[in-house]
Amino acid sequence: MRVSASWLARHIDPAALPTSPEDIGEAFVRVGLEVEEIHPAPEVTGPVTVARVAEIEELTGFKKPIRYCRVDFEARGDGTARSRHVVCGATNFVVGDLVVVTEPGAVLPGGFAIAARETYGHTSDGMIASARELGLGADHAGILVLPPGTAEPGADALEVLGLSEPVIELAVTPDRGYCFAVRGLARELATSLDADFTDPVARVTVPDATGDAWPVRIDDAEGCARFVLRRVDGVDPAAPSPWWMQRALLSAGMRPISLIVDVTNFVMLDLGQPLHAYDAARVTGTIAVRRAAAGEEVETLDGRTRPLDVDDLLITDDSGPVGLAGVMGGASTEIPELASLGDGARVDVLLEAAHFSAPVIARGARRHKLPSEASRRFERVVDPALPPVAAERAAQLLVELGGGTLAAGRTDEGGVPAVPPVRMPLALPDRVAGVGYPRGATVRRLTQVGCAVELDTGADGQGQVVATPPTWRPDLRRPADLVEEVLRLEGYDTIPSVLPAAPAGRGLTPAQLRRRAVSRALAEAGHVEVLPFPFLSDAVWDDLGLPADDERRRTVAVTNPLDAERSRLATTLLPGLLDMLVRNRSRGSEDLALYAIGQVVQPQEHPPAMPDPAVTGRPSDDEYAAIRAALPVQPTHVAVVLAGSREPRGWWGRGRPAGWEDAVEAARLTGAAAGVELRSRRGERAPWHPGRCAELVVEGTDVVVGYAGELHPKVVEGFGLPARTAAVELDLDAIPLRENLPVPAVSVYPPTAVDVALVAPEQVPAADVADALTAGAGELLETVRLFDVYTGDQVGEGNRSLAFSLRLRAPDRTLTSEEANATRDAAVAEAARRHAVALR
Template identity: 35%
Template sequence: MRVSTNWLKDWIDHGLDTQALADRLTMAGLEVDAIEAAAEPFTGIVVGEVVDIQPHPNADKLSLCQVSDGSSQEAVVCGAPNVFKGMRAPFAKVGAVLPGEFKIKKAKLRGEESRGMLCSAKELGLSEDAAGLMQLASDAPVGQDLRDYLSLDDQIIEIDLTPNRGDCLSMAGVAREVGALTGHPVCRPQIGTVDVTSKQQVAVSVADPSDCPSYLGQVITGIDTAAETPVWMSERLRRAGVRPISPVVDVTNYVMLELGQPMHGFRLEAINGAIRVRRAKKGEQITLLDDREVKLDEDILVIADEQGPVAMAGVMGGKGTAVETDTADVFLESACFAPEVIAGRARRFGLHTDASHRYERGVDPELQARALQRAASLIMEVAGGQAGPVTDARSTRPAPSPIRLRRDRLHGVLGFELDKNTVTGMLERLGMAVSEDAEDWQATAPSHRFDLNIEEDLIEEVARIHGYDRIPVVSLPSDVRPGQAPEDRVPESRVKALMVERGYQEVITYSFQPAEADKLLSGGVEGQKLANPISQDLETMRTTLWSGLTATLRHNANRQQARVRLFETGLRFIPQDSEIEQKKWVSGLAWGHAEPEQWDGRTRPVDFFDVKADVEALMQVGGPRHLQFLPERHPALHPGQCAQVWAEDKAVGWLGRIHPQVADTLDLPADAYLFELELAQVAKAELPAYQRVSRYPSLRRDLAFVVDEDLAAETLVATAREAAGESLVGARIFDVYQGKGVDSGRKSIALGLILQDSSRTLTDEDTDRVVSRVREELERRLGATVRD
């Protein structure tokens, strides 16, 4: 919701500056995403009047205009097709600076001097419309600074509302909230009277009142098709993010933004007979305003005439009854539809409209008559016309039940006491009808607050209005007892802490991801499709956490981040026959420089072994473990830089560089490294056990073996351990070499053997026997030869 601070001041004099107002709203649960200016910076532009206009002698499409700035007249060459004598438009005088630092200077255009420029809305950054000059009201004060005339120093507050606060999707709703927070009164706009001067009306019926509790309509005929939306209304629409179109459409959008009631106008001549609100019939179709023809399901609520659907209720109107620029007779609709009947219907057809956004969250069922009167009066004020009688199809609404708020419960949850009159005042400022007795309150929620149903809702409201930042810190009594911490499990918090210690940042991504990207990264696994995704890009339950991590990498790489380290813990959802396997995994991604930039300037890119070290540290967070990194193939990883991770003879995950083709398809850097490990295996901890430390010295023997280049070093070490027996307490690879002195297709691996006995000192003969066994076994089983 985009809120103009100037428009808001018409509703309430809150006495706060823009930043203070944004802070109050955020602390009350209406999170402010951004504050921005209503218009780009420009100077020297005033309201100008075209006092004379003549054809340009040397150009058919140019005009010579005399433009008054209130104190003098200037000759201006103009190419706009809509310029006319008496027109008032933005006039940039010589020396003015337009958006983009474009400075206006004296110029000659096709031989005629021009001292200034008449401006379009696009040139001022106010609209995308560049078809002609921005026409101002005929009574706009000539010579007044345009920024002052249009209040362009206004600030726009963008609020990110949670789904339960649909009541704040309007200026009225935000004003009510600000009034409750500050205690200042809210001033509703005066709604003009609508005199019924026509007998024309459209009959309306509702098939099921539970689908549509309220439906009102009114015919307005004889609208002036040459009328234009006034600048003040166009500006308010623009600042709210809505493009002005025509007076009737603009008024319906304006009332929606002002009061929160979505409205729709039908071209009267296109309606055949009576209107009926009903569910769609099997096989019915409709062509929507965006020219798409859709086949309606039987659970879709429609507005229909005697020939079929003319609108998808609460979502979008049909093209056949759309209001055009030459439409003089309209039927205005003001309705309340049940949220559960509208929810999900728009997304089913790939739609998301301002109306569906509001109806899905709930529209005040008592607002329709007031909104219809407001819309009709504005249309007649702007474009004239005659109004017919209102057609009213409203059902009886059950009286809301009061909610009990207990004093002890309120103070027990908040942790501090509030004066009883203070609480009563807060509830009343929220529009509730409040009664009280010695200890408790009975509060009845207003019709626009669908989210207030139980006692906890009222406690939350009191906390919000009081201010979360003003709640004192107190120690609450608790009988919570510490739980058991098994010694054979490492807490997930320790796993996360280790990743942070190694330079990674935790991210939390959606559990649903784009189907193609997820399938590509998981190696072809088909994920579970969602029946009702929140968007077309988030349609599949993830089968790998890599899909979210790589999307985060792309976002950061596109914003000039040179070093990215990410990890996430979460569930994967793998379809297994008729069920879905859900296991928690920890996944990571590394890209960019191996180390943060520092003073000596030497940097290198992260490589396979950097990430392998991180995986080894992660797998040993619970104590030393025997790990293996076996060269295997994963479709999403580079075939030459990919390993399957094994722990105690069990495959627990993968590690490798992203496959170049996958990186290219997903628009990712080709030198990113990924890993994923089953969290249950990572969190295993070795139980503490006493082991005697040998009193006797250890001996080390270093040997270099020449083996086939495709032999895994792990295989060499494992074979040496088996051959050496119990006296071997350590085996370390300290050198790998290929090149001069080693045959092609072979490599040299240097192995350090550490020998020790717990009962005696080993002799040279003992050591030689062990080394001999190792040599013989490696030669026999692996074809290894001792390097000279």
């Protein structure tokens, strides 16, 4: 909402209004309004003068209309007039019109200097200016034509136009629709400044009227609570809008069009009530307010024929729909253009002021993608007491400025809905804010916002405030709403900022500490954390090569998704991570190691029905348990993807590409940060390569917590990733949470290292052989490490040699060679029993 200081001064004591627009903006901020921008006065210097068009010569031979004009300034004593000749491309003016001429030496906004110049074969000694060129608005369709009598030729246009005045633009929140009018803004500003406020509604006298101005029938009381019509006969459609009205509209960002349109727009901006003007001669029969029927259409003022929905609220007459209620009028009853009327023609105008349902208008405007100034106000709720006042104010202006005559009668169907009073303890604002406000502050502030306030001491002696909110404040319905008004107007800055004391003995939970430890460990190892999009499409499962019966395909649909193509909650982190890998590579990043920690959703195959408890109270324990049972499991996962070089190449060497071993190492690092050791064994799970996939289990258990390895070549090709792209995904919640980690014991006795080389079939994983050696060696084994793999003629076709180093130590003695050899032999024997290996 844009408003000028001069417009605000019409409703506030001008002496109390700050001269600086910044001070006015600060006053608005103090009462909770957001200042979007302060538009300074246009920077116009030099001679800018009002002139009268004396001659117009139409130049031919050009692609567009060009006119060579003589404009006259003030008359001299000898009867001649100072004049200039100007070339102009606009055609919206005639001889005798008052225009604004920027003479040579003037500088317009943007540093545009005016000088005499040769153009179209003539000398243009200045420029006839448009509203946009003068910084008055965005209209550039034609030059600015001043109404007759605005000023005498030769007057300083800067003073006449009021170009020295800045404009304040405010962002109005949906719950404060009354501030979409100068009336509401002036009330808020007067409260902030403790200035006198004159309600413009009080200046309008609504006389008693007998009979109806036009027959009206409301068929949908839910969509339309009130409908008012006032008729003005014999309005001159050619009468110009006065400059004060045009300037007000321009300051609000609206383009002056014609007197009838400008009057309805001005009253809407001033009071907040949208109006619509009908040509009474084109309205047939009774005006009805109803919902649309299936298959109906209406041609709106923008010239488009729109098919209607059965939820659309219409204004109709005997001919059918004549407008979308609260959104846009229909073309069949619009005021005719001036060119289609003869000289001296008069128009009978029917003014509509109604109160429509905010949800109905909001849905209609969005359905037809037709936002308008009227719909923006109706969908934020308009004061239902305003229609007769706004209609009377517009009618008076048409009589005064357009030479019309008020017709007898006024139609006023419906009424003002009753506003229930709100009871609130008198001391409640003080308790909520923790501030002792002065005596009478609560009553004073509630009165300032328009409430009718009464005090009730009550039998218990505790004071109660009984406040009846005004009709323009539908948001005041509870004691908390009244408390907010008191705190807002007394000043949020007066409320002390006191942090509550943190209770002792609380902090992060063990699960939160583990999550942070995992994230820190991965980041320190060179991985970069990202936040992938948490929604997926069903097509991604085929891209990942998941079988048709894979449980990850069972997802939960989002009712109102952000992206219609991705409407499913993620059951795995890999699709989102791979998308981010592709996006980063498309932007020039080649060597990537990304990780994410987040929740996934794993719905049950046959979930129980979700109960629907009443909203009148807290659900019972049984209902709460049923709700919890119906919710899908949402474990926390950690996933890593790697592509490109893990070790960069340079003068020190050729570098090393990322591979499956880096994915397994990331998994081990995650396990170590979580306080467990993860053991890898051969696994198979999409989207990993079946021969290069490790299944990860917690050491000492058989609990599978995730998978790591290289992605399947088809997946890599489908996503456009480099070969051998690796990934790991772990279920962090499946890892046992150990709050008391074992303290490592340091032995004072030396270790004994023995090496064994075993010939094993190629299909036997090295990890399985290591597990067998661990089981056979028993308690004396500290670590087992694979340090060499050999294939060749010496071990035979289909075999390979696996060399392991076994580190042995006893906690209470130094091992003898006999004990070490016996332990080694036991380990080799167990490996031979399990996997048919032979000592090389």
